[in-house]
Amino acid sequence: MPINEFCPQIGKAEILSVLETLEDNWVTEGKKTKQLEGMLADYFGCKRVVMVPNGTLALFAALKVLGIGPGDEVIVPDFTFFASASAVVLTGAKPVLVDVDELDGNISVAAARASLSDRTKAIMPVHIYGQSCDMQAVMELARCHGLLVVEDAAQGMGVTFGDKHVGTFGDIGCMSFFADKTLTTGEGGALLVNDEELARRCVYFKNQGRLRRGTFVHEHMGYNFRITDLQAAIGVAQFERIAQTIRHKRSLCAAYARRLSGCPGVRWPADNGFGQAVPFRVNILVDDPEGLARFLADRDIAVRRFFYPLHLQPSLNAANCVVRQQPVNSVRLFEAGLMLPSGLDLAETEVDYVCACILEYQRAHAADARGAGTRDASSRLSRAVCRSL
Ligand SMILES: Cc1ncc(COP(=O)(O)O)c(C=O)c1O
Numbered sequence: 309m310p311i312n313e314f315c316p317q318i319g320k321a322e323i324l325s326v327l328e329t330l331e332d333n334w335v336t337e338g339k340k341t342k343q344l345e346g347m348l349a350d351y352f353g354c355k356r357v358v359m360v361p362n363g364t365l366a367l368f369a370a371l372k373v374l375g376i377g378p379g380d381e382v383i384v385p386d387f388t389f390f391a392s393a394s395a396v397v398l399t400g401a402k403p404v405l406v407d408v409d410e411l412d413g414n415i416s417v418a419a420a421r422a423s424l425s426d427r428t429k430a431i432m433p434v435h436i437y438g439q440s441c442d443m444q445a446v447m448e449l450a451r452c453h454g455l456l457v458v459e460d461a462a463q464g465m466g467v468t469f470g471d472k473h474v475g476t477f478g479d480i481g482c483m484s485f486f487a488d489k490t491l492t493t494g495e496g497g498a499l500l501v502n503d504e505e506l507a508r509r510c511v512y513f514k515n516q517g518r519l520r521r522g523t524f525v526h527e528h529m530g531y532n533f534r535i536t537d538l539q540a541a542i543g544v545a546q547f548e549r550i551a552q553t554i555r556h557k558r559s560l561c562a563a564y565a566r567r568l569s570g571c572p573g574v575r576w577p578a579d580n581g582f583g584q585a586v587p588f589r590v591n592i593l594v595d596d597p598e599g600l601a602r603f604l605a606d607r608d609i610a611v612r613r614f615f616y617p618l619h620l621q622p623s624l625n626a627a628n629c630v631v632r633q634q635p636v637n638s639v640r641l642f643e644a645g646l647m648l649p650s651g652l653d654l655a656e657t658e659v660d661y662v663c664a665c666i667l668e669y670q671r672a673h674a675a676d677a678r679g680a681g682t683r684d685a686s687s688r689l690s691r692a693v694c695r696s697l
Contacts, residue, residue, distance in 0.1 A: 309608070310608040310609070310610065311608060311609045311610060311649045311654070311658050311661070311662060312610055312649060312651050313589075313610040313611060313612055313647065313649055313650070313651070314488050314589065314649070314650050314651050315487075315651045315653065316487045316488070316492045317546075317553070317652050317653065318542070319545075321545035321548065321549070322541075322542045322545040322546065324545070325340075325541040325542065325544055325545040326538055326541045326542060328541065329537045329538055329540075329541040330538070332537075334537050335536055335537060335538055336534070336536055336537065337359070337534040337535055337536060337537060337540075338537045339537070340537035340540035340541045340544060341359050341534075341535060341536075341537055341540040343540070343544055344357075344359065344493075344540040344543045344544050344547065345357040345358065345359055345498075347544065347547050348483075348498060348547070349500075351473070351547070351550070352473045352475060352476055352481075352500055353472065353473055353476055354473075354475070354476045354481070354500045354501065354502050355501060355502045355503070355504060355507065356500075356501045356502075356504070356507035356510075357498050357499070357500055357501075358498065358499040358501065358507060358510045358511060358514060359496065359497070359498050359534075359535050359540065360496075360497045360498065360499060360514055360533045360534075360535065361495060361496065361497060361533055361534070361535055362484060362485075362486065362495045362496060362497045363391060363460075363462040363482060363483065363484025363485075363486065363497040364391040364394065364395055364484075364497070365395075365497060365533055366462075366482035366483065366484070366497035366498060366499055367391065367392065367395035367396075367432070367458065367460060367482045368395040368398050368399060369499060369510065369513055369514060369533055370458045370479075370480035370482055370499055370510075371395060371396060371399045371401070371430065371458055372399055372513060373480065373506065373509045373510055373513050374430065374456050374458065374479055374480065375429075376396070376399050376401050376429055376430055376456070377399050377400050377401060378399075378400035378401065379400075379401070379427060380399075380401040380402070380427060380428075380429040380430070381401060381402050381403075381404045381425060381427040381428045381429065381630060382396045382401050382402070382403055382404065382428075382429065382430045382431070382432055382458075383403075383404050383406055383415075383420045383423060383424070383428060383430070383431040383432065383455075384396060384403040384404065384405055384406070384432045384434070384618070385405075385406060385407075385408045385414065385415040385416075385432075385433070385434050385436070385638075386405045386406060386407055386408060386617050386618045386619050386635040386638040387408040387413050387436065387614075387615055387617060387618075387635075387637070387638035387641055387642070388434040388436060388460065388615060388618065389434075389462070389615060390618070390621065391462070392432060392434050392460050392618075393405070393618050393621075393624060393629060396432070397624075397628050397629070401429070402427075402628060402629050402630050403432075403618070403624075403628075403629045403630070404423050404425075404428065404629070404630040404631075404632065405618050405619045405624075405629060405630070405631050405635060406419040406420045406422075406423045406632075406633065406635065407419040407633065407635035407636060407637050407638060408436075408635070408637050408638050408641070409580075409637065410637035410640055410641065411577070411578035411580065412436070412437075412439050412577060412578055412579075412580040413436045413437055413439075413577065413614075413637075413638075413641050414433070414434070414435065414436055414439065414440075414441040414442070414580070415431075415433050415434065415441050415446070416637070417442060417445040417446060417449055419633060419635075420446075420449060421449055422632070422633055423630075423632040423633060424453055425632075428453065428455060429455065429456060430455055430456040430457065430458055431446060431449065431450055431455050431456075431457055431458075432457075432458050432459070432460050433446045433457070433459055433460070433478070434459075434460040434462075435459070435460070435461050435463060435464040435467055435474045435475075436463065436588075437463060437577065437587070437588045437589070437591055438463060438464070438467055438585050438586045438587045438588040439467065439579070439580050439582065439585045440464070440467055440468060440469035440474045440580075440582045440583050440585075441469070441474075441582075442469075442580070442582060443469040443472075443474070443477045443582075444469075446477070446478075447477055447478075450478075456478075456479050457477065457478025457479050458478055458479065458480050458481075458482065459474060459475050459477060459478040459480070459481040459482065459500075460482055461474045461475035461481050461482060461483050461500070462482060462483060462484035462486075462489070462497075463484070463489065463588045464483070464586075465483065465489060465490035465491050465550070465554075465586065466490055466550065466554045466584065466586040467583065467584060467585060467586050468582075468583035468584040469582050469583045470582070470583050471583070472583075474583075475500040476500055476502065479503075479506065480499055480500065480501055480506065480510070481499070481500035481501075482497065482498070482499060482500070483497055483498040483500065484496070484497050485497060485498070485539075485543060490550070490553055490554065490557065490586060490588075491543060491546045491547060491550055491553070492542065492543070492546060493535070493539040493540065493542050493543040493546070494539055494542060495539065496535055496539050496543065509528075512527065512528040512530045513528075513529075513530050513531065513533065514530065514531070514532070514533035514534060515530055515532075515533075515534060516530045516531065516532060517529055517530030518530065553652065554586050556652050557586060557587050557650075557652065558586070558587065560587075560590060560650060560652065560654065560659070561587040561590050563656070563659050564590045564592075564648060564659060564662075564663065567659065567660065567663035568592070568663055568666060568667070571663075571666060571667050571670050572670045572671055572674035573594055573595055573670050573673075573674030574592050574593070574594055574666065574670060574674075575592065575593040575594070575644075576591075576592060576593065577591050577593065577645075587650075589612075589647040589648070589650040590647065590648040590649075590650045591614070591645060591646070591647050591648070592645075592646050592648060592666075593641075593644040593645055593646075594644060594646060594670065594674075595644070595673075595674065596673060597613055597614075597643070597644060597645060597646040598613070599669070599673060600646060600666065600669050600670070600673075601613065601646060603665065603669045604662070604665055604666070604669075607665050609649060609661075609662055609665060610649060611646055611647055611648055611649065612646070612647040613642065613645065613646060613647075614641055614642050614644075614645030614646070614647070615638075615641075615642065616642055617635060617638040617639050617642055618638075619631045619634075619635055619638075620639075648662060648666075649662055
């Protein structure tokens with residue numbers, strides 16, 4: 309049996325929840341969506357959660373509602389999923405790509421500061437791979453320079469900075485509930501807002517310029533960014549076991565760390581210590597991720613490389629984005645990173661098998677077997693994992 313890179317956990321609770329919604333004969337956005345929005349607002353500790361169709365459109369809607377458009381620049385980290393930048397491009401503004409911290413892959417506030425211009429209107433910290441950005445430094449920079457803050461917390465379910473959930477620091481936080489996220493609705497996203505007036509503007513934007521349906525009078529410009537109660541029904545069932553899902557993710561990471569401790573040339577992304585981390589996937593750093601990926605693929609094990617730096621993306625160029633300082637750390641991370649199979653349905657024997665294959669490859673190929681586990685970033689994730697257990 310091939311070992312998948314990831315698959316969502318859909319069980320009886322999700323099926324029953326969707327069935328209940330179908331039996332209610334309510335398939336568009338309605339009471340299940342309201343229920344999920346309420347549950348999420350309590351969990352995140354923010355005033356309002358507004359569901360939208362996906363994380364990309366959450367970012368786009370947030371930027372639009374905050375008035376970002378042509379002629380504006382938005383600071384975006386170079387090491388993130390493509391959507392962080394494409395959402396900015398869709399508004400007509402330009403993403404300004406800045407380097408990240410090599411240890412945790414999150415935005416470098418120093419690099420952001422160095423790339424500001426008169427046109428910079430906003431900054432988009434992206435909480436990458438399950439760890440918070442340094443939100444104190446980001447918010448300070450934003451305050452000093454009058455920037456709006458749109459947090460990309462697409463991967464941040466359960467992640468905190470201090471004791472506050474990511475996505476609740478800036479003007480608007482954006483979540484994704486795509487199939488590979490810690491909580492999924494299949495496709496889905498949300499806007500996290502702490503200001504009632506801003507929340508109303510988000511609702512106008514997503515609901516054809518009205519606060520409620522049933523009227524053909526549209527007070528503001530708006531569109532259809534609604535979801536369906538069928539998706540929300542999945543989300544409600546997923547939410548009810550969110551603590552268990554997060555525990556499971558952490559223990560999977562710890563299981564890998566135990567088996568790979570001392571594996572030549574395997575390093576771990578660092579724990580930045582900002583708050584509660586929730587591993588997005590089980591990530592390792594090696595000298596030859598492509599070679600190891602091929603070796604594992606030949607053994608029916610699916611893995612994935614890290615994000616390809618945005619400034620190297622064929623579709624992003626001088627016409628639609630800005631690079632004022634050449635990013636270096638995003639390239640280093642891409643050149644070393646590998647995501648291991650991280651599905652919560654993985655059996656212990658499968659984790660054993662994946663680790664045995666990695667050990668076999670690394671013992672034969674690691675450039676500096678003696679250096680294993682000694683680089684500064686290496687041992688810190690193990691500590692993070694243990695701390696989280
Ligand atoms: C950091 C980040 N931002 C934005 C998105 C976009 O979310 P969606 O796939 O729901 O559109 C993703 C999705 O994986 C992501 O990882």
